Amino acid sequence: MVKSIWEASNDEYMLQPLTDEIIKKAEELFNVTLPNSYIAILKQQNGGQPICNAHPSPVPTVWGETFVIVEHIKGIGAGNGILENDYYIKEWELPEGLILFNGDGHTWLAFDYRDATSAPPIVYVDVDLEQTIQIADSFEEFLKNLYLENEEFDCEGMEVRVYSKQEFETFIQEDNIDDLIYAIPDLAQGDVDLKWFGNQLLTLSHYDDENVRRMVANSVWNSLTYRLDDEILHSLIENFKNDDDSEVRMYADLALEQMNYSYEQLKEDVYKRERVGFAFQDIIYHVNEHSNQWHLSDYQSDLQSFDSIEELLEQSMFDGKSLQEVWSHIKKVY
Template sequence: MKPFWDTDRESEETFKKINEKGIAKAEKKLGVTLPNTYKKLILEQNGGYTLHNAFPTDQPNGWAEDHVSFDHLRGIAKGEGIMDSDYLIEEWELPEGLVLICGDGHTWIALDYRDTKEHPPVHYFDLEYETDFKLADSFDELIAGHYTAEDSEEDGMSDEEWQAEYEKQNPPLSKEEVKDILKTRDPEALHKIVFFHLDQIDDIKWFFSEVETFMNSIQDENMLVTAGWAISTILTLNDVVVKQNDDIFQRARRFAEQLNQSKIEEMHEIAFNISLWLEFDLEEQ
């Protein structure tokens, strides 16, 4: 297989490495068989920027007359990964039965499972132009035709500049700031607790305890989900350390199993995300 990933560019869409067991769990959750070549690429690197940035087409679209943008591939994860497909389909009013592998909200490249559960064709969706057309008969064809369009527009910001701007807008939080957000119960501020500054495993334990206590004291479904995702994010971003500490690992497992029993559907997604990255099985629901 020819080189595919641009390993010199950092991306927020590059997730923790995943193994074959994790891929199998994702396929079961999605209810489809992912293309073998996609799975091989994801075993190399779980999402991120690609060496090339386009795929040719004779169908004019909002991007160009002769190609569409294909500069990244979504990995297997929630939050900018393919496990967000159902949510994004609803959010952007796309057809059901897609697995979104590249896109920015207004244009999407998707594995099209509308008429199959395996060996899907690849479709392109341009919401502004209200178009849905087939790009390739298979994922392998998509990869084979991947090339660099020299006239593709750049956003003018380097990865380092983008990261600096992101950190400026989302500065790390102290324990006191996290406590204040939980105390005020401001739903608009609650999502910011994921920016808690971690130095060691005790910080993870502290964060876990504070947010769990908060979740046990509220009834609001949206706030419960936001808090649940915050714990999931902290655990999965620190999965190596968590798996080395049996106390917090077992606690995370019990937390996921409890969420998996919830009547709130999105709690099951949070439970799955935790089990995926910490590599344990959840009981069937």
């Protein structure tokens, strides 16, 4: 069975679903062609934590004698995506021509475009040791060499699978539980016909196998509370609330908590500097702090910038109205 490279979690590096427009803007910004293998995994999930968390290194590193750790792979967007690349290049005095897709300031993994505009090799950079090491000839090779450090796990065959409507409906008709469990979160995180998919999930919310129902409920909470039609979403939540399985009922509670997220809760979370994202009129915004300012960003750029949290909360505008005035039309994303 084809497996996804991604850990099933909603972490800080998982951005809004990727579109061809975002890819085009990124390639125009950097004046390069991004690797097809990188685009492929991001179309399944736009950044996040990979299941296999290590890559071989030809020389010793701070991580170990023979490897580097890969805690995350950045998607295409602002904030925790590669569109913040120029800021980190300047902040850490890194070579121009690198596009960073993993790192914490002291160590980085990057596409090395210094001598290429396409098909870049992959390099590991240690800022403190002034060490730059090529660890793979291409991103495709990089993906194939990933493994899980210190644990027994079969990472062979990790690749992206794109499921069609016909395939998914066939899985339901044939009671193909294994493929359903893989396909549900992949479709939930991708560019899918939401009306069709919502109706498929309504059918599956009554499925006999509890693992399928759990995956439906998890995916609705994790990826779809701000995307599905309200009528379908409320029907799904009612089904989850009445489920025999306690885990499914738990996801109903989590989804309701996200759907009922208040402006006061937003203020509390922002003051605690927690990562917050919300959707308004099909645009996903996230609140982030960098360059000594607070920003409202849409995963591609900083749309509104302020000198303080207070200014962001009081002065940010949406169609001529304040954030608090439009809050009843806003849906929390994370």
